[in-house]
Amino acid sequence: MLAIRSQFSNHFNYNASLVVKSPGRINLIGEHIDYNYGFVLPAAIDKFIEVAIGKRTDGAIHMVAVDLGETIIVPMHNLQPHATAWVNYIIGVVDQVFNNLASIENNLSGNENNFAKIKDDFNGGFSICIQGNIPLGAGLSSSAALECAVLFALNELYSLSLTKMQMALMAQTAEHKFAGLHCGLMDMFASLHGQKNKAILLDCDSLAFTYYPLALNDYSIVLFDTQIKHALASSEYNTRRLECEQGLKIIQEKYPTVKTFRDISLEQVEACLVSKVYQRCKYVVEEIQRVQLAVQDLAKGDMQAFGKKMFETHKGLSSLYEVSCPELDLLVAAVSNNENVLGARMMGGGFGGCTINIIKKTAVEEIAKELAAIYKKQMHKELAVYITSIEEGTHIVEGTHLVA
Numbered sequence: 001m002l003a004i005r006s007q008f009s010n011h012f013n014y015n016a017s018l019v020v021k022s023p024g025r026i027n028l029i030g031e032h033i034d035y036n037y038g039f040v041l042p043a044a045i046d047k048f049i050e051v052a053i054g055k056r057t058d059g060a061i062h063m064v065a066v067d068l069g070e071t072i073i074v075p076m077h078n079l080q081p082h083a084t085a086w087v088n089y090i091i092g093v094v095d096q097v098f099n100n101l102a103s104i105e106n107n108l109s110g111n112e113n114n115f116a117k118i119k120d121d122f123n124g125g126f127s128i129c130i131q132g133n134i135p136l137g138a139g140l141s142s143s144a145a146l147e148c149a150v151l152f153a154l155n156e157l158y159s160l161s162l163t164k165m166q167m168a169l170m171a172q173t174a175e176h177k178f179a180g181l182h183c184g185l186m187d188m189f190a191s192l193h194g195q196k197n198k199a200i201l202l203d204c205d206s207l208a209f210t211y212y213p214l215a216l217n218d219y220s221i222v223l224f225d226t227q228i229k230h231a232l233a234s235s236e237y238n239t240r241r242l243e244c245e246q247g248l249k250i251i252q253e254k255y256p257t258v259k260t261f262r263d264i265s266l267e268q269v270e271a272c273l274v275s276k277v278y279q280r281c282k283y284v285v286e287e288i289q290r291v292q293l294a295v296q297d298l299a300k301g302d303m304q305a306f307g308k309k310m311f312e313t314h315k316g317l318s319s320l321y322e323v324s325c326p327e328l329d330l331l332v333a334a335v336s337n338n339e340n341v342l343g344a345r346m347m348g349g350g351f352g353g354c355t356i357n358i359i360k361k362t363a364v365e366e367i368a369k370e371l372a373a374i375y376k377k378q379m380h381k382e383l384a385v386y387i388t389s390i391e392e393g394t395h396i397v398e399g400t401h402l403v404a
């Protein structure tokens with residue numbers, strides 16, 4: 001495969017101004033609680049999307065998805081959700097730039113001439129080539145990586161002065177509006193803010209965050225990819241969000257001082273809620289507490305205790321929150337009594353995708369082989385295995401720079 005810069009110049013007959021790389025993410029613990037204003041512990045990984053970008057003057061966005069061999073052209077204005085899924089992650093963030101011109105002007109602190117020029121320039125459109133190695137549908141946030149790569153590139157190209165947090169929030173809204181997934185902030189946040197060998201504790205209420213060194217020593221983070229994505233993933237995701245909002249509202253009616261799930265005790269959940277809404281909210285309250293304890297384990301270097309909590313999270317996601325599936329449950333059950341596996345659980349939105357595992361390095365190969373055989377025998381599918389490293393978040397690829 002040609003480097004992305006060459007792809008760009010071959011396709012557009014001019015040179016890209018810059019190349020931006022944006023990673024996928026893992027999440028160690030804190031699942032389905034970003035949109036419930038809890039805490040999450042994600043990290044950026046060694047799988048990424050790369051974009052090469054350059055300005056245009058014809059008022060259009062020219063997009064090439066190299067891996068898919070597809071080219072799509074869309075006018076800059078009146079952007080609407082597009083029939084081709086990947087296009088939405090690009091035009092969704094462009095739409096967000098238009099919607100956030102006021103805060104961009106604000107960031108430029110009243111330099112009106114500058115702002116007028118930026119707006120003018122931006123209206124001219126841009127060309128973009130994308131390629132990457134994040135497996136699609138595996139729950140590693142390829143869509144967030146693409147949104148963040150594009151937004152970060154636009155921010156550089158047009159000197160928009162957006163902060164990483166502003167970009168994360170804009171990418172999240174783009175996903176809501178253009179992809180229809182009412183996701184939380186975690187994926188975009190992690191892709192943009194990742195640091196090498198560090199996990200990031202994000203407080204999804206205050207948006208404060210802290211980096212935690214991940215000293216795994218003899219252990220590796222291994223992802224087992226079911227290579228399936230059940231069709232109901234996105235609709236069930238949105239339903240879970242609504243069920244939680246419903247539960248929170250009921251509890252707030254009885255306890256008006258409650259602001260978010262963090263203020264809620266298990267006793268209150270027991271006292272106020274029933275059936276599915278009860279199950280969902282019980283999981284959320286437990287998971288919020290679990291993450292806070294898990295972070296203490298991490299700080300002490302007690303990875304045994306940390307791993308145990310990952311198994312507990314899986315149990316909650318599977319039996320209370322009901323976002324797992326037989327394939328994920330099988331992969332977690334198969335390692336649950338293995339002394340070389342500290343922790344395992346389904347990761348991300350669920351209904352397919354990957355499990356995340358902390359496995360003794362010397363045992364990874366054997367366990368992966370064993371699991372692939374079990375998976376093949378019981379589910380008649382191939383297992384994909386990714387041994388992951390924790391990497392830097394969205395950045396400009398060295399050696400590329402802006403042409404004035």
Ligand code: GLA
Binds near residue numbers: 031032034187350
């Ligand atoms: C998806 C969403 C995230 C988060 C996870 C579950 O990845 O995009 O916002 O809710 O699911 O933790």
